[in-house]
Amino acid sequence: MSDHVTTHQAQEDARNESLLIYVDGEMKPRAKAMVSVYDSGFMLGDGVWEGLRLYDGRWAFVDEHLDRLFEAAKAIDLDIGMTRDQVFAALEQTCAANDMHTDVHARLMVTRGVKRLPFQHPSLSVSGPTMVIIMEHSKPKAPRPIRLATVPHQRGLPMTQDPKLNSHSKLNCILACIAAEKAGADEALMLDVHGFVNTTNACNFFIVRKGQVWTSTGDYCMNGITRQKVIDLCRANDIEVFERNYSLVDTYGADEAFLTGTFGAQSPVSEIDGRVIGSGQLGPVTERIRGLYKALIQQETAK
Structure with a gap:
């Protein structure tokens, strides 16, 4: 592509x-x-x-x-x-x-x-x-919002390879990424073993519905540091946030979606499996969280 x-x-x-x-x-x-x-x-x-x-x-x-x-x-x-x-x-x-x-x-x-x-x-x-x-x-670009495709590769049970482990063994995520690219997307949306929306092959995943921020339970995803900072910022700034099970149906109907990671902080998602999410652009809740996170970084790194 x-x-x-x-x-x-x-x-x-x-x-x-x-x-x-x-x-x-x-x-x-x-x-x-x-x-x-x-x-x-x-x-x-x-x-x-x-x-x-x-x-x-x-x-x-x-x-x-x-x-x-x-x-x-x-x-x-x-x-x-x-x-x-x-x-x-x-x-x-x-x-x-x-x-x-x-x-x-x-x-x-x-x-x-x-x-x-x-x-x-x-x-x-x-x-x-x-x-x-x-x-x-390494200064992040500001590319267009990310397109995701749901793939068959799962974030698995901890008795196989615990997804919380930041290990060099990334083949499962690489295969998911390849599948997403073959489907014409930028990154893969991965489900957990119960079929609930979990994470992408490289980042943690959030949706916004009616002003509420949803992310997975955390049972099957990397214990992302940026993920936790976003959850903490929401709780400290009167943004309702839920760690919960939710489905692709909930996801397709979201007003916004975004990814979190150390490199990109918060990256907006434009579409998932060909469905446009909200306006397809950076949404107001994601933009607010970006501002809060930027302020947190400035506080964290102040001399």
Whole structure:
């Protein structure tokens, strides 16, 4: 599709061609920043990650992101090998090495490290964890609103792969994204195991009906930090918000819909499965939430 957009589209920035990338404590030029083909992340998707944004020299909600990183690592029995302070110092080191100050997106990745043999057992990872931090000058574009298509791929039960886990194993979401693109949409709307509307392949999902903000129960979606901030902002500003089960019928009849994520904050949705949502443009409730979130970021990153 010539006009395909994503929730992670950024303005072109030539500075990103000469980035320095953190690889296990060393700063490597972009072209030389590599990990072993025996690395657990490359070989098996065995690792966890976080995406963070820098505004005016400060990392937004960094404590929540580090909480989620260390909880995810504990869940998969992965010893990061660094304290929280050391991980934060690595972020700051990478930021300073690239002379970055604002409108920066970081992807912090930790895998189980290099394996002795190309098999899945964790005991074969003998070198300790691998940590990589990629930072890019990354100012979101303002593309047209996102078009979604419902796909057969589900956000599953926690005994398969818990959807709350921010792991490197993203194949389910990638397949959903492919299915959506084949259907002529930008991103996939995924249902939970009971058929209720849940999330997209990359972001958390909200609708607005008669001034009320609805999102899923949270049982089958990523425990998004931006998602929770939106819920908290609604509660603090007299916007009715519900975490509930709701169907595609409820969704098609919504007045507004939007996505949330660390990169794009709140991205409006124009249509779902060919049905135009509301006016098909940024709606007034979404616009108000955007303003509240922007003010929260300014408060969070104030010197």
